[in-house]
Amino acid sequence: MDEQINYNLKQLSTWKRIFFMLIFAAIGGLVRMLLWAVIILQVASTLLTGKANVNILNFGRSLSIYTYHILLFLTFNTETLPFPFSDWNMTAELQLPEAKNSAK
Template sequence: MDSTLKAHLTHRQTWLRGLFIVLFSIIYSTAGMVLTAIVVFQFISILLSGACNPRLLAFARQLSTYLYQVLLYVTFNREERPWPFDAWPTAELAALTDGQRQQQY
C-alpha cells in the first residue's frame, strides 16, 4: 500500500470528522422534525388568530440557522462544529431585517 494512502486512511482527524458527520446527521434529522412541527403549529396559529407566535418565530429562526450551520459542517464548508460545541445561534444572528417580514396574513 502506498504510504501516502496509508497516511490518509489512518489520519485520526478524518475519522473523528466522520464520527461527527454521523452524529450531526442524526441531530439534523431530529431537528428537521421539530422544525416541521413548528411550521405546522405556526400555520394553525395563523389560521386561528391571524398572527404568528412571536416566541416560536424567533426559535424557528434560530433553529433554521442551526440547521444551516450543521449542513455547512457536514459538507466540509465549515470547520467549526455547531452547537453543542459552539454557541447556539442567537436571535440577532438569525434575525431578518424588519423590511423583509412585513406581510400580514
C-alpha cells in the same frame, strides 16, 4: 498514490470528523422533524389568530440557523462543530472558505 491513501486513512482527525458528522447527521434529522412541528404550529397559530406567533417565529429562525450550521459542517464548509460544541446561533463567527474551482 497508495502511500497517500494509507496516510489519509491513518489520520485520527479524519476519523474524528467522520464520527462527529454521523452524530450531527442524526441530530440534523431530529431538528428537521422539530422544524416541521414548528411549521405546523405556526400555520395553526396563523389560522387561529390571523398573525404569526412571535415566539414560534423566533424559535423557527433559531432552528433554521442551527440546521444551516450543521449542513455547513457536514459539507466540509466549516471546521467549527455545531452546538453543543459551539454557541447556539453563531452565524457571525462562521468563516466560510472561498469556493475552489477544481476545473483547471
